[in-house]
Amino acid sequence: MKMNGARALLESLKNEGVDMVFGYPGGVVLKLYDEVYKMNFPNILTGHEQGAVHAADGYARASGKVGVVFATSGPGAANLITGIATANMDSIPLVCITGQVANPAIGKDSFQEVDVYGITTPITKHNYLVKDPNELPRVVKEAFFIARTGRPGPVSIDIAADVFNTEIDFEYPEEVNLRGYDGKNPVNAAEIDEVVKAVEKSERPLIFIGGGVTSSDTSEIMRSIVNRLGCPSTSTLMGLGCLDADTDGYLGFAGMHGSYGSNMAIQNCDLLICIGMRFSDRVTGRVKDFAPNAKIIHFELDPAEVNKNVQVDLKVLGDLRESLPIFLDKLDKSTTDFAEKFSAWKDESIAKGNEHVFSWTEDGDKIKPGALISKISDICDDNTIAVTDVGQHQMWAAQFFKAHNPRQFLTSGGLGTMGFGLPAAMGAKVACPDKNVVLFTGDGSIMMNIQELATIADHDIDIKIVIVHNFILGMVGQWQRLFYNHHYSASELKCKRDFVKIANAMGIRAYKLTKAEELTTELPEILFSKGAAVIDVFVPQEENVLPMVPGGKRLDQMILGNS
Numbered sequence: 081m082k083m084n085g086a087r088a089l090l091e092s093l094k095n096e097g098v099d100m101v102f103g104y105p106g107g108v109v110l111k112l113y114d115e116v117y118k119m120n121f122p123n124i125l126t127g128h129e130q131g132a133v134h135a136a137d138g139y140a141r142a143s144g145k146v147g148v149v150f151a152t153s154g155p156g157a158a159n160l161i162t163g164i165a166t167a168n169m170d171s172i173p174l175v176c177i178t179g180q181v182a183n184p185a186i187g188k189d190s191f192q193e194v195d196v197y198g199i200t201t202p203i204t205k206h207n208y209l210v211k212d213p214n215e216l217p218r219v220v221k222e223a224f225f226i227a228r229t230g231r232p233g234p235v236s237i238d239i240a241a242d243v244f245n246t247e248i249d250f251e252y253p254e255e256v257n258l259r260g261y262d263g264k265n266p267v268n269a270a271e272i273d274e275v276v277k278a279v280e281k282s283e284r285p286l287i288f289i290g291g292g293v294t295s296s297d298t299s300e301i302m303r304s305i306v307n308r309l310g311c312p313s314t315s316t317l318m319g320l321g322c323l324d325a326d327t328d329g330y331l332g333f334a335g336m337h338g339s340y341g342s343n344m345a346i347q348n349c350d351l352l353i354c355i356g357m358r359f360s361d362r363v364t365g366r367v368k369d370f371a372p373n374a375k376i377i378h379f380e381l382d383p384a385e386v387n388k389n390v391q392v393d394l395k396v397l398g399d400l401r402e403s404l405p406i407f408l409d410k411l412d413k414s415t416t417d418f419a420e421k422f423s424a425w426k427d428e429s430i431a432k433g434n435e436h437v438f439s440w441t442e443d444g445d446k447i448k449p450g451a452l453i454s455k456i457s458d459i460c461d462d463n464t465i466a467v468t469d470v471g472q473h474q475m476w477a478a479q480f481f482k483a484h485n486p487r488q489f490l491t492s493g494g495l496g497t498m499g500f501g502l503p504a505a506m507g508a509k510v511a512c513p514d515k516n517v518v519l520f521t522g523d524g525s526i527m528m529n530i531q532e533l534a535t536i537a538d539h540d541i542d543i544k545i546v547i548v549h550n551f552i553l554g555m556v557g558q559w560q561r562l563f564y565n566h567h568y569s570a571s572e573l574k575c576k577r578d579f580v581k582i583a584n585a586m587g588i589r590a591y592k593l594t595k596a597e598e599l600t601t602e603l604p605e606i607l608f609s610k611g612a613a614v615i616d617v618f619v620p621q622e623e624n625v626l627p628m629v630p631g632g633k634r635l636d637q638m639i640l641g642n643s
Contacts, residue, residue: 081251085213086115086244089177092220093121095252098148100124100139100510102132106152107192108179108241113150124510124539127531129156131503133163134529137172138504141490142465143511144297146173146227153179154192157238158199162497165203167234169494170318171295173227174234175220176200182242183211196238205233213246218253225256229263230399231382232295265381267398269406274394275353275377276410279418282351282375284425285311288334291318291493292356292381296400299486301408302355303327308411310419312429314342316357318493321483329426331433335363336629337475341433343627343635346371348432355379356400359389360494365635379403436627436640438479445595449473449548449619453480455599456518456546459607464516465490465508469501469525472554475625477520499528505543506536517543518607523573524553530582536612537587544607545588545614547579550621558624562639583614590614 083091089112093101101123105113116123126132129151136147147167151157157178167174181190197209206226208219216239223235279285287309293302299322306313312329315322323330332339334346343365346352352374357363364370370390378385378392379400386395396403411418440450453476460466466481468474468491483489490508492500505519526547536543548554553571560567583590591606593599593615606613627638 081249082247083250084111084115084245084247085216085239086112087119088213088216088248088250089220089239089244090115090119090121091250092217092252093148096146096220096224098146101148101150102126102135102139102507103150104129104132104152104156105150106156106179108153108181109150109244111244112179123150124535126503126535128529129159130163130499131529131532131535133160133174133176134166134500134503135507135510136174137163137167137500138467138490138507139511140167140172140174141504142487142508144487145511146175146224147507148175148177151176151178152192153181153241154194157196158194161199161203164200164234164236166492166495166497166500168203168205170291170492171232172234173232175223175227176234176236178236178238179244180209180238180240183240186211186240196236200236203234204236207236208238210237210239210243213243213248216243216248217250221253222256222258225258225263226261230265265397265399267396267402267406271394271396272403272406272410275396275407276414278351278375278377278394279309279353279411280414280416284349285309285351285353285422286345286349287311287313288346288352288354288357289313289315289319289322290355290357291316292400293319293322294486296356297486298400298404299323301404305404305408305411308408308418309422310426311422312345312426314338314345316360316363316493317478317491319357320478320489321486324484325482326484329430331429332438333478334635335360336365337479337625337627339433339438340436340627340638340640341429343629343638344432345429347373347634347636349374352376353379354392355404356381358385361389364390365629365637366632369634443620445597447593447596447599447617447619449476449623450480451596452546452548452599452617452619453477453520455603456607457481459604460516460518462488463514464488464518465512467491467501467505467508467517467519469519469521470496470498471522471525472550472558472623472625473520473522473525473548476548481520498525501525502529502545503532505545506532506541509541509543519543519545521545521547522554523547523549523551523579526579533583533586533588533614540611542611545612547614547616548619549579549616550619550623552621555625557621561622561624563630579614579616588612588614590616592616592618594618
């Protein structure tokens with residue numbers, strides 16, 4: 081069938097099941113957007129390209145599908161970079177489609193030309209520069225295959241402007257043939273036999289769950305393994321929700337601001353079974369003293385992650401969708417009564433964790449962040465997706481919001497991108513319209529992409545936006561308090577902005593909460609109401625996120641105390 085490149089691109093996206101694109105038009109993609117108009121292709125115009133890419137990211141995290149974003153050349157494409165890097169660090173499948181100047185103008189410093197291919201090479205799983213319109217259907221097919229298979233990640237497709245206008249004989253390929261990559265990650269069952277032997281010999285095993293369990297959709301089999309072993313468990317920030325927060329023996333998330341119970345169990349276990357995680361520095365603390373008494377096992381799809389940060393004793397390479405069922409089957413065939421064997425260790429770990437639980441100290445009528453987020457967690461049901469920005473509020477949300485299901489807690493883990501939350505929450509709601517979406521953000525983070533309030537209003541996207549408002553860049557301020565003698569250099573936000581008025585001006589209802597009693601008298605009604613709402617909640621400026629493992633310290637060298 082004859083059609084121009086722009087139409088061919090959209091037909092290719094339809095073949096991949098794309099039901100929403102986020103983006104922002106510009107000169108070199110006008111032909112593409114003209115075909116969007118003619119086909120009535122579903123798309124959302126955001127207020128900024130960074131908002132578009134984070135929205136596509138939130139869409140992907142909430143749904144498990146590939147998120148798609150459009151941008152024009154030059155500054156439009158460059159504005160995607162932070163969002164692409166965010167997705168890359170957290171292994172989120174995106175296809176980022178940008179317009180490039182026309183073929184004759186490439187490489188000549190033409191108006192609104194940047195080397196998208198070169199810029200995105202370090203932060204994508206793969207990228208393309210399409211100069212031949214006949215290659216476009218194949219490239220799109222490959223891009224989606226690469227983005228969603230194996231370890232997911234973002235793929236960039238930069239398309240010369242004249243490609244959109246050139247007619248081709250459109251035929252969408254049925255198969256992908258990539259030299260050196262077939263998307264398959266076979267498992268060696270013999271490696272799992274060694275793991276089972278190690279489990280049978282251990283006395284104090286701990287299961288450590290990472291974001292790979294989410295991206296592989298293996299949380300159900302993971303829960304069966306935890307139940308079969310009956311040992312304590314923990315997770316990374318990205319692994320929240322893979323186990324129900326109320327699972328017996330689940331100690332909470334581990335790391336710099338993780339639970340006392342989790343961090344102590346890591347330091348005291350004799351076998352650490354790590355599944356779909358990459359041993360981030362925020363998880364390990366001082367690497368040479370991480371899990372010092374343990375044999376470490378690593379279930380991992382990406383060979384590059386094995387022994388990169390932490391030396392492991394046993395590895396199981398391959399897709400968790402293959403390795404975990406084999407692991408469970410072999411555990412079921414073992415004659416060891418694991419639950420009985422590990423019950424004392426589990427009880428000990430739970431008791432240790434109970435010595436220092438996530439908590440806060442009441443202070444008159446002031447609203448404490450822990451109280452705020454705990455209240456929201458209690459009000460919300462399992463049909464709620466919690467999204468966070470980055471900073472203190474992110475860690476409080478991880479500590480106090482109970483995630484019972486995978487893809488229920490969405491956050492920028494690896495890159496720690498302020499400004500991620502608002503557009504990501506928007507994307508999550510678009511992906512899952514039947515779910516409630518609550519965003520936890522700060523008075524610093526919300527300003528990074530606050531223009532998306534207008535997008536939310538324009539499209540009637542029902543999310544509740546909770547601003548944990550402490551008049552400071554919270555995590556920066558905490559470090560300045562603890563390690564820089566209270567020198568609040570360029571971190572205080574003693575400004576005149578009024579988030580209620582800003583939200584109202586953009587078409588969104590807004591409320592200001594300043595007293596603890598309002599968490600009971602006002603908050604529930606707002607959360608249950610229909611339509612988007614901003615809830616600006618004033619909290620004390622000098623509130624710390626605790627526990628905290630200072631940089632360069634062991635996991636058991638936590639700063640404790642009530643948060």
